[in-house]
Amino acid sequence: MSFFGFDxxxxxxxxxxxxxxxTATPDKPLDFDETYQGLGEYQNEEDDYLNNETFGxxxxxxxxxDFGYGKGELSSNSAPSAAQVDHGRSYASAATTGPVVTNPGxxxxxxxxxxxxxxxxxMESLWTNQPMMMQHPQQPQHPQVLSMEELERQQQQQQxxxxxxxxxxxxxxxxxxxxxxGYAPQAFMPQAQVMPGAAYPSAPxxxxxxGLPLPPxxxxxxSMPPPGMVPPQYQQHxxxxxxxxxxxxxxxxxxxxxxxxxxxxxxxxxxxxxPKAALPASxxxxxxxxxxxxxxxxxxxxxxxxxxxxxxxQMAPSxxxxxxxxxxxxxxxxxxxxxxxxxxxxxxxxxxxQAKVDKILRHSGVMTPRDKxxxxxxxxxxxxxxxxxxxxxxxxxxxxxxxxGIVGESNKGLIARAYLEHSGHRLGGRYKRADVALQxxxxxxxxxxxxxxxxxxxxxxxxxGAKEGVLGKISSAKNSKAxxxxxxxxxQRDEDEDLGTSAxxxxxxxxxxxxxxxxxxxxxxxSYAFRSVDQRAVLSRSGGRKFVLSLIETVYAEVLDLEALLxxxxxxxxxxxxxxxxxxxxxxxxxxxxxxxxxxxGVKIMPRIFNFLNKEQKLKLLYCFFSELSHLNIIVxxxxxxxxxxxxxxxxKIELFQxxxxxxxxxxxxxxxxxxxxxxxxxxxxxxxxxxxxxTSKIGLNLVTVLxxxxxxxxxxxxxxxxxxxxxxSSWNEIYDKLFTALETKLAAVFPPEEYTSKxxxxxxNGTPTSATVGQSSGHQFYDQSYIWQFLASLAxxxxxxxxxxxxxxxxxxxxxxISRAEQLxxxxxxxxQQIALYQRDKLYQDLNLFLNVMGLVARDGEISExx
Amino acid sequence: xxxxxxxxxxxxQEVTVELKNDIELKGTLKSxxxxxxxxxxxxxxxxxxxxxHLSSVRNIFIRxxxxxxxxxxxxxxxxxxxxxxxxxxxxxxxx
Numbered sequence: 001m002s003f004f005g006f007d008x009x010x011x012x013x014x015x016x017x018x019x020x021x022x023t024a025t026p027d028k029p030l031d032f033d034e035t036y037q038g039l040g041e042y043q044n045e046e047d048d049y050l051n052n053e054t055f056g057x058x059x060x061x062x063x064x065x066d067f068g069y070g071k072g073e074l075s076s077n078s079a080p081s082a083a084q085v086d087h088g089r090s091y092a093s094a095a096t097t098g099p100v101v102t103n104p105g106x107x108x109x110x111x112x113x114x115x116x117x118x119x120x121x122x123m124e125s126l127w128t129n130q131p132m133m134m135q136h137p138q139q140p141q142h143p144q145v146l147s148m149e150e151l152e153r154q155q156q157q158q159q160x161x162x163x164x165x166x167x168x169x170x171x172x173x174x175x176x177x178x179x180x181x182g183y184a185p186q187a188f189m190p191q192a193q194v195m196p197g198a199a200y201p202s203a204p205x206x207x208x209x210x211g212l213p214l215p216p217x218x219x220x221x222x223s224m225p226p227p228g229m230v231p232p233q234y235q236q237h238x239x240x241x242x243x244x245x246x247x248x249x250x251x252x253x254x255x256x257x258x259x260x261x262x263x264x265x266x267x268x269x270x271x272x273x274x275p276k277a278a279l280p281a282s283x284x285x286x287x288x289x290x291x292x293x294x295x296x297x298x299x300x301x302x303x304x305x306x307x308x309x310x311x312x313x314q315m316a317p318s319x320x321x322x323x324x325x326x327x328x329x330x331x332x333x334x335x336x337x338x339x340x341x342x343x344x345x346x347x348x349x350x351x352x353x354q355a356k357v358d359k360i361l362r363h364s365g366v367m368t369p370r371d372k373x374x375x376x377x378x379x380x381x382x383x384x385x386x387x388x389x390x391x392x393x394x395x396x397x398x399x400x401x402x403x404x405g406i407v408g409e410s411n412k413g414l415i416a417r418a419y420l421e422h423s424g425h426r427l428g429g430r431y432k433r434a435d436v437a438l439q440x441x442x443x444x445x446x447x448x449x450x451x452x453x454x455x456x457x458x459x460x461x462x463x464x465g466a467k468e469g470v471l472g473k474i475s476s477a478k479n480s481k482a483x484x485x486x487x488x489x490x491x492q493r494d495e496d497e498d499l500g501t502s503a504x505x506x507x508x509x510x511x512x513x514x515x516x517x518x519x520x521x522x523x524x525x526x527s528y529a530f531r532s533v534d535q536r537a538v539l540s541r542s543g544g545r546k547f548v549l550s551l552i553e554t555v556y557a558e559v560l561d562l563e564a565l566l567x568x569x570x571x572x573x574x575x576x577x578x579x580x581x582x583x584x585x586x587x588x589x590x591x592x593x594x595x596x597x598x599x600x601x602g603v604k605i606m607p608r609i610f611n612f613l614n615k616e617q618k619l620k621l622l623y624c625f626f627s628e629l630s631h632l633n634i635i636v637x638x639x640x641x642x643x644x645x646x647x648x649x650x651x652x653k654i655e656l657f658q659x660x661x662x663x664x665x666x667x668x669x670x671x672x673x674x675x676x677x678x679x680x681x682x683x684x685x686x687x688x689x690x691x692x693x694x695x696t697s698k699i700g701l702n703l704v705t706v707l708x709x710x711x712x713x714x715x716x717x718x719x720x721x722x723x724x725x726x727x728x729x730s731s732w733n734e735i736y737d738k739l740f741t742a743l744e745t746k747l748a749a750v751f752p753p754e755e756y757t758s759k760x761x762x763x764x765x766n767g768t769p770t771s772a773t774v775g776q777s778s779g780h781q782f783y784d785q786s787y788i789w790q791f792l793a794s795l796a797x798x799x800x801x802x803x804x805x806x807x808x809x810x811x812x813x814x815x816x817x818x819i820s821r822a823e824q825l826x827x828x829x830x831x832x833x834q835q836i837a838l839y840q841r842d843k844l845y846q847d848l849n850l851f852l853n854v855m856g857l858v859a860r861d862g863e864i865s866e867x868x
Numbered sequence: 869x870x871x872x873x874x875x876x877x878x879x880x881q882e883v884t885v886e887l888k889n890d891i892e893l894k895g896t897l898k899s900x901x902x903x904x905x906x907x908x909x910x911x912x913x914x915x916x917x918x919x920x921h922l923s924s925v926r927n928i929f930i931r932x933x934x935x936x937x938x939x940x941x942x943x944x945x946x947x948x949x950x951x952x953x954x955x956x957x958x959x960x961x962x963x
Contacts, residue, residue, distance in 0.1 A: 402877075
């Protein structure tokens with residue numbers, strides 16, 4: 001097949017073949033004179049004398065050369081000179097006319113006829129000796145003027161320039177897109193050989209990829225299928241190669257070096273085109289180039305001299321040099337004007353980016369969306385639950401508390417949102433449909449809940465469930481499941497402890513003369529017996545410390561269960577809770593319930609217990625409480641007699657008890673207790689306890705105050721409609737008398753001594769301020785005696801006149817003491833503390849008047865007068 | 869689930885995380901998972917001069933196993949509720 005009249009079917013025919021092809025052009029025989037510019041004749045050819053030096057003098061004019069492989073390796077003297085011949089021509093065109101200058105002529109002429117394709121001259125130079133003449137003038141200049149690098153640059157230019165012209169001349173094609181065009185000669189060859197797939201970016205004409213590797217394999221170029229682009233490119237390449245003389249090997253060798261970056265650039269320009277191929281292609285270019293090139297060159301009528309270039313040993317070392325000597329910018333500028341020149345940095349960045357894209361895409365598509373959904377679902381199943389109030393209790397309740405009871409966004413919605421962020425899809429992927437992504441994730445969460453439900457329950461039958469630690473290894477799984485046992489305490493030790501406990505009990509009992517065999521109903525509730533801050537004695541009488549602590553935990557468990565029931569709207573049954581409180585338990589000398597209140601956590605749980613108890617149970621509980629008040633640890637702690645030196649933590653305990661348990665009692669009494677019930681509680685208190693001791697403690701005094709003031713209020717409350725029955729009234733008087741008798745002659749003892757109050761003030765101003773003290777600033781605290789005056793006021797209110805007289809008689813000193821203290825405060829005080837002193841004085845009067853007002857008196861400005 | 873549940877309540881709060889390599893990072897907790905891996909935002913390193921490479925890091929993902937402590941503000945924790953939650957967990961394990 002003739003390709004535009006160019007018969008390339010005989011690569012080994014030597015120079016003669018080329019000429020014949022030319023002349024065989026059907027339209028018009030090629031006349032040499034027309035094709036030859038005649039430079040050799042008209043141009044000034046000085047320095048011809050250097051020709052021999054440059055090319056050797058062994059060759060006569062007119063000698064035929066075999067440029068192909070027909071004669072094997074280039075070994076004779078004639079070969080280098082032959083190479084120089086065509087190279088000389090290249091120089092000539094590059095240096096004198098330059099590619100740009102020569103091109104216009106061809107471009108215009110080419111489409112019309114081959115005759116006018118004047119640019120065939122370079123080809124001619126391969127087959128004739130004539131160009132040798134015209135190169136002469138130029139040749140000598142190079143050594144003088146140009147450096148090696150410049151020389152190489154020129155070679156590159158001509159390498160590019162010449163094919164450029166030829167292509168248009170041959171093809172008669174409209175100008176090609178510059179992209180594939182400019183560097184096609186370089187990029188094409190190695191790509192085609194190394195990585196056919198990668199080559200097509202360089203062939204914008206749509207060349208079928210499979211066509212590429214074929215020609216180099218020795219297929220005659222004429223037989224190439226229509227993709228007209230290919231043969232010219234080969235041709236160009238062949239030309240380019242031929243133009244490089246064997247003597248100037250760098251120039252030739254720069255082909256591969258140029259190729260590798262270019263190949264990458266092309267791929268980067270069109271990253272959508274199989275980016276995977278980019279790296280292997282570029283990486284393999286230099287080394288792979290050497291081997292495939294010989295056949296390629298041969299197929300395209302390469303000069304025999306190229307065979308030498310093919311040897312890898314020469315290629316490798318020089319490729320680097322030539323890369324350095326090839327300024328990228330100039331290449332870019334001349335060839336890819338549409339694109340901004342890439343700096344070295346830009347190029348590196350592109351490379352890095354490409355590598356990144358490559359990395360990302362390497363495993364893309366390995367999993368289907370269904371697979372991903374599956375993974376997501378199982379991952380999510382670890383963090384969702386179908387029973388949030390059980391397994392996610394803290395979070396759920398915390399959020400409700402934080403929002404003040406308003407349930408915000410659903411837990412599942414939150415999880416979906418959070419997980420979406422995790423997975424990096426929160427922007428919704430390619431279509432930016434964040435809402436869709438969220439919806440999808442929400443449905444995933446829903447499904448995950450199902451998965452979680454099916455998940456074998458931890459600590460139940462299937463310990464090593466298949467989904468345990470789903471999709472992530474819990475390295476310490478074994479330890480967390482089967483932790484090493486604590487040190488094993490020998491059984492004997494326990495017995496020793498028991499012995500010790502019982503020994504203490506024995507001692508305690510013998511000391512207090514308690515009859516151990518008597519039933520609990522006959523418990524002796526002497527408050528004097530256990531006046532010790534040390535609670536061990538009391539605890540040991542109610543089952544021991546560990547028993548009480550375990551009781552508290554049982555109570556908590558019951559309460560939590562009941563609360564869970566309440567949340568789910570089910571009926572609650574307080575029977576178990578009631579039993580766990582051991583209030584009616586007679587097996588212990590001191591009710592375990594009283595001991596429960598010895599611990600802060602026992603006190604704290606009380607309000608929650610009260611939520612589930614019915615009124616009868618509450619009354620029983622309080623009856624038990626008031627009956628055994630003397631055993632209550634907090635009474636002992638808060639009494640100045642038993643605990644004259646309270647610590648900060650003890651004060652806090654007192655504070656806690658007041659704010660938690662006293663509050664419950666007050667609210668219960670005021671909301672639902674009947675008069676007789678209040679009387680019953682008061683009776684229990686008076687009958688079973690040493691009231692005078694209890695009244696020395698703040699808590700005890702508060703409790704008594706609460707009971708009598710509540711009773712007094714009910715009695716006086718006319719709006720109740722029902723006047724007290726005579727039975728009620730008489731029992732009230734009876735009980736009051738009992739109480740008063742117990743307190744009589746000891747009423748002054750309710751006032752703690754000076755040392756005690758000052759200690760409390762000191763302790764609480766060092767630690768956390770408690771309600772035990774009052775003051776405008778932390779520096780000026782003083783003991784708050786209001787609870788005492790409240791007690792006296794309510795006692796006086798319920799008593800008759802003779803009771804009031806007794807009270808006043810007994811506490812007269814305290815009354816006047818308070819008044820004088822109040823007056824003293826204002827007198828000897830510097831001006832700057834006047835304010836504080838005035839406040840303190842007012843407070844003292846205010847408290848005192850609580851009591852005095854009951855009897856129609858008022859203390860003011862150091863004097864007591866009748867209340868008007 | 870207790871600690872996971874607990875740490876979920878700390879999301880969007882500022883915490884200080886001490887890692888087992890002694891680095892201390894203060895930042896806003898963005899998310900936590902069942903392994904107690906943490907995501908922190910707007911982090912600052914308490915010893916920046918020692919770990920200058922962290923000075924330009926704004927957010928960070930911390931593998932849960934590398935955490936030694938998480939320092940919390942006192943008022944971020946409802947201790948009573950936490951006690952309840954711990955009891956519930958113990959109860960559900962017992963059943």
